[in-house]
Amino acid sequence: MPEAQMQSESSADFEIIKQAIMSSSQKIWYDEKEKYFSLDGRRFDARSLGKKQFDELVKLLHSKETYAVSTRPVMGELEEGYNLLRKYGFPIQHHPKLAKFLAEQPSDLKKIAQAAGPPPVTSSKLSVFENAFPSLEKFVLGNLKSWDEIAKGIVEMALSNRRLSKAFFGSFSKVASFLAEYPDKWVGFVRMAKAAGPKSHELVWINWNDIAYEIKQDPKRWDGIVRMAEATKERSREFFEITCFFGIGCSDLIRDYPHEWEQIVKMVEAAGPYAVELVQSALPPLKSVINHSPGRVDEIISGLTRIAKASKDNSLAVFSEKLSCCKDFFRMHPEQWEDFVKLLEKDSYCHSIIIYGLAKHDRKVQSLSEITEQYAKVKYYVNKIGKSEYTQKVIVENLLSLAQPQGIFNRLNFRKTGSTLIPLGGRLAGYMYRIVTQEAYDTWTRAEAILTEPDGTVHCEEIVKKNGKPRIIKKKDGMIAVLTKYAGQALRSYHYESKDEEKEIIRQMNWIMKQLMVNQITHGHPHTGNHTIMKEKSADGKEKIVIKLIDWDAASSSSDDIAVA
Structure with missing residues (x-):
């Protein structure tokens, strides 16, 4: 063939491939390993196109976000992909473009199906293919270069939700439009779902509209929302349902003190799952303190963060009783907040039980001495018995009548179902x-x-x-x-x-x-x-x-x- 004719044909082929790359209606494959393009059954390489033109096409293909750069599957693999889609109930006829792309990823489909549950075909597997993929069509087809990340995320979420994968993947219609609009939020969404585990479907069904609304108002808060979800774990649904940035406690801080956002996130991270009790019960009593002394908001948030870090698993005892018995004291003496924080940092377990007990007995704290004067006695009982539900219950129910450490023993109260239990106090604790x-x-x-x-x-x-x-x-x-x-x-x-x-x-x-x-x-x-x-x-x-x-x-x-x- 004359050289001029060869050059003319290579130029024509160059234009055909270029148009295919630029077109949204044609699918062109580039084999990364063998270094050739494939279009309509024809193969084009550097030899047939010329190295300069070939390199130009590769560069153009890499720049196109709507095309995947991958090894072209053989027909056997493509058929295998379609068979997997049929097996797990993907609606191929209603979503042909997405079906074609997914069929070209058979190994990923196998991983996703395996993560959704062991053989045979289960409702969890079906939910991924029947519900999740169709809901995510716009997101997936608009982000083909991110497919590896998308597939990895689906596998991770399936593994963390295995018991309730059906409910979780069935909820994807709630989050699909958000991900299509904010594709960069996919990794954060995966982190939230993994943290919530078997409760992630509740997080999506109940909270997602409010979370999405908040992100549309201020996209910069996304990282903080993800971190709070990871901190509260399986209780993230409870946490966002209580706050949702429009609820009680935390919402007032966010609305009135937006510059404190990062500190609020750190406070929630410190409290972990007990952030539910923190925003539901601990913050409301402190609202009057903040309103009365707005300049102390940073001090109060910082103090709650320090208490949460010191309390660890005792946070429930600290936060669940609303600090109600200390409310008036903090409002009248906000300058003593720091001293109160130091008390709980020193021994959060004993001091939180004292606060718990005072609240249970409807005692209003007028000074910190009312807490500290109970400390030695409570510490004795904790050391003598050990840290447990039983210890806390005995002390809380009998805080004002506990016998002194070396005093004669006395009988204590203990409310329980069934038979009678009489704990002993004093030297027989x-x-x-x-x-x-x-x-x-x-x-x-x-x-x-x-x-x-x-x-x-x-x-x-x-x-x-x-x-x-x-x-x-x-x-x-x-x-x-x-x-x-x-x-x-x-x-x-x-x-x-x-x-x-x-x-x-x-x-x-x-x-x-x-x-x-x-x-x-x-x-x-x-x-x-x-x-x-x-x-x-x-x-x-x-x-x-x-x-x-x-x-x-x-x-x-x-x-x-x-x-x-």
Whole structure:
């Protein structure tokens, strides 16, 4: 072929490919590995086009955001992609352009389907393909160069929402227009969904309209909103539902003090999931302080942030009681806010229990001394018993009548369902009487023997004994008052330190229930509130965890024999 003719044809081919790249109606593929263009079954490389023209086309293709630069799939892969779309219910006929693009990504479709749940086809998988992808059509086709990031995000969200993927991906119609308008917010949306986990569908269905409205008013707040969602985790739906920047507490600060936005975000990050209680209960009582002394808003936000950091898991006790008993004091003496913050930084657990107790007893704090004068007594009980739901409940209900540390013991109040429990105070803090029936007591004594391991480890609430005899009082009505002692923190409020610890806890719980079943013993209510955890020293001096089953008031037995499982 004459050289002039070859040049003419290469120039014509150059224009054809260029027009295909510029056109929105044609799909051109560039094979990155083999270095060639493919259009309508024809192949064009640097040799046929000329290196200069070929390089120019590659540069042009890379600059076009509406085209994916990837290796052209063989027909087998394309058919595989369509088969996957059909298998999982994607409406191909209604979304042909999106279907063609997705079919060209079979490996990504497999990853997404696998992340949405194990085989076979499940409603979670169907929800991704039937609901999420069609809703995201405009977003996906408008951001093809970001497909890898989009696919990765869908996989991550599917994994974090596996139990409720159907509900989550079914909610994408609520967020689709937002993502199409703000495609740069995709990564942040993924972070929010991963943080909310199984509650992410609630976050989208309930809160997204308000969040989207806020971003349209001020896009700069997006990063802060994402960080607050990550901080509040599965409670982010509660948090945004309470605030939504138009609700109580936090909204007033945002509206009246917009320059404090970053400090507010840091405050929420410090409080974590307990930011719900912070904005719902702690901020409202401080509103009058801020209104009365607007120059102190930064000081108050900073103080709440410091309290949250110091409190950690005690934040609920600090924030849930609304600081109501201190409201008037803070308004009258705002200059003492810093001293109050320092008290909680020093010992947030004990001081928060004191505040909790004063609020429960309708006491209005007039000076910080009313808090500090209770500290030594409360600290004694915490050290004697340990940090737990039980400890907090005993102190809060009896704050104003607790016996002094070395004083004669006294009987304390303890409201609970079922049988009567009488905690003891003073020098006998940590001990208690349980009032049970004769049958429950007899079953309890059997269970204590059955749940004692050869090395002496006891997995049952222990009955206090003197010279080998149980310390009991037989009451005139036939009930038995059994002296026992604190058996540790309830499992329902315990946070595992590791996966290995969680496995060991489950192993011990299963062992306990197996021993009871083999010996025909019925506990009555073996929920996690009645399973406790203690840290004890083993024979070699190492610390070990021991699970105990407590509260035997509803126990019964159909056998007197003891069997070992």
